[in-house]
Amino acid sequence: xxxFDILTFPDPRLRKKARPVEQxxxxxxxxxxxxxxxxxxxxxxxxxxxxxxxxxxVLVIDISEERDNPVCLINPTIVSSAGAEQMEExxxxxxxxxxxVTRSERIRVEALDRNGDPLSLxxxxxxxxCIQHEIDHLDGKLFVDHIxxxxxxxxxxxxxxxxxxxxxxxxxxxxxx
Ligand code: GNR
Ligand code: NI
Numbered sequence: 001x002x003x004f005d006i007l008t009f010p011d012p013r014l015r016k017k018a019r020p021v022e023q024x025x026x027x028x029x030x031x032x033x034x035x036x037x038x039x040x041x042x043x044x045x046x047x048x049x050x051x052x053x054x055x056x057x058v059l060v061i062d063i064s065e066e067r068d069n070p071v072c073l074i075n076p077t078i079v080s081s082a083g084a085e086q087m088e089e090x091x092x093x094x095x096x097x098x099x100x101v102t103r104s105e106r107i108r109v110e111a112l113d114r115n116g117d118p119l120s121l122x123x124x125x126x127x128x129x130c131i132q133h134e135i136d137h138l139d140g141k142l143f144v145d146h147i148x149x150x151x152x153x154x155x156x157x158x159x160x161x162x163x164x165x166x167x168x169x170x171x172x173x174x175x176x177x
Contacts, residue, residue: 002038004052008163009094010156015119019049020054020075024116025069032072032114035060040067044092046130048137052068059134071121074136075110078104079120087129089143097155101146103132112148 007014021028039060041048046061057148058143061071083105091100111132113119123131133143144152 001039002041003034004036004038004040004175006047006051006092007053009142009144009159011093013053014050014093014137014142015138016050016051016055018057018138020057024047024074024112024114028056028074029114031056031058034059036062036070043067044091045126045132047092049133050140057138059131059138061127061130061134063130069174071127072110072114073111073119073121073131073134074114074116076109076138078107078132078135079110083109085129087126089129089133091133091143093137094142094144097144097158099143099147099151100135101143103129103146106158107131123126127140 033051035049035058038052039045039062046059047056049056055074059073059076061073062069072162081104084102086100086102086107088098089101105128106122107128109121109123111119112153113123113145121131122171133175136142
């Protein structure tokens with residue numbers, strides 16, 4: 001069982017700006033492992049610490065078919081970007097909704113890896129989209145902020161209604177002898 005539950009829009013905790021990691025120590029290593037476990041179980045192609053109510057600038061991504069190529073970025077910054085591309089996005093924090101979002105087509109990201117060593121990564125396609133989507137989470141932004149206010153409000157209302165009337169949990173009946 002993954003350690004974390006994933007927050008759902010419009011939870012205000014998804015709107016907090018995450019703070020940088022000061023020291024990549026063993027506790028950050030454990031956080032990365034727990035994020036990966038939660039992402040794979042969901043399943044999703046990325047997860048930001050913000051989504052599990054940990055307000056630190058840490059994200060994980062795995063866009064491989066085999067789910068065996070985890071990427072971890074700590075304190076990521078996009079240092080250059082080019083082009084524009086539309087892709088249909090979803091989000092584990094906005095379950096059941098998918099909308100076209102326009103983002104940069106190619107990006108260069110600098111970050112620390114899980115050992116605390118600096119890394120520079122050039123990305124395009126789905127990887128570039130995911131990195132931008134996850135860094136948005138660290139800044140308190142969601143993909144629904146990139147669509148029309150009308151669509152965003154419809155999504156918010158539907159998710160609020162679902163959260164008021166959650167799908168019932170089936171209870172195991174226990175016969176009294
Ligand atoms: O699993 C996910 N799929 C996805 C598809 C298109 C664009 C972005 C994503 S990220 C999402 C997982 C997630 O919510 N990460 O924050
Ligand atoms: Ni997301």
